[in-house]
Amino acid sequence: MLIEESYKxxxxxxxxxxxxxxxxxxxxxxxxAKFPGVVVFSEIYQVTGPVARFAKQIAGQGYIVAAPSSYHEFTGPEPLAYDGHGTDKGNDWKVAKKLAAYDEDAELSVSLLLDLETCNGRIGATGMCLGGHLAFRCALDKRVSAAVCYFATDIHSQTLGAGKNDDSLARAKDIKGELVMIFGKKDNHVPPEGRDLIRKTLHESGICFSFFEAAWAQHAFIRDEMSKGRYDPGLTKICFEILLELFNRTLRSDLGPRVGGEQEIEDPFPGRNRFNSPDLDTSEDESNWAHLNFDIGQEL
Known part of the structure; x- marks a missing residue:
């Protein structure tokens, strides 16, 4: 789909x-023609080339995309460089900015989309790294129907913003839309215990969510520039399909208000265990598998 680029x-x-x-x-x-809206939140470098390309990919699928410049209190809208100096600035400003100011940015971005005559009134959010956390907080806005958070930092440690004492996890119950959380198991910015805490809190809060952990992915694995060898195109494509599945289902379709509680899942084999049922002869299965020999070699 053709897209037009602008700013406000x-x-x-x-x-x-x-x-x-x-x-x-x-x-x-x-x-x-009317389209759903999606807010894209950037990493600590503001709207860089990789972030803009990510936004364009989403827009090309039929979504109006808005990407705010997160550090407008400290600098212009230009992106920071992917180098030591840019990284230091981004990390410093990340914890110098007030939490309320981050939330205002999200509110203004959602409102900008909803004010467009060409918006169908349904909004999603996504982002990576810092932006993954901001997409999570954007989902606290009841106007947001879905959010996809890529390797969201600082949620587990509650250290976003001035004072390093955010309430994102504490407010998880305020999220009314559907969430997708995506991490790499090799992500050293969000350790296993941090990911476990996020998943546990979302479960306990009754949030409708999916949680994906890619076995070999590191932090920033979807960034196609200056990723220090972490960019994984194949995995990036899979994650983008996950994003599209969620947004197409929740933002394009008019599902009406959600009603009822948890869906009761019917057991297709009540009272029976596949390999322990007295009524089931597994000898043939075992003989069919006995000749197979799996050799995965050594870990490199």
């Missing part, structure tokens, strides 16, 4: 302005 500078409560980059799908001869 919106006023913020601190008296400044924030630039929101937008990518809008277009269908020739259909000027009044």
């Amino acid at each position: 500078d919106v006023a913020t409560k601190d008296g400044g302005s924030m630039r929101i980059f937008t990518w809008h799908p277009t269908v020739p001869n259909y000027p009044k």
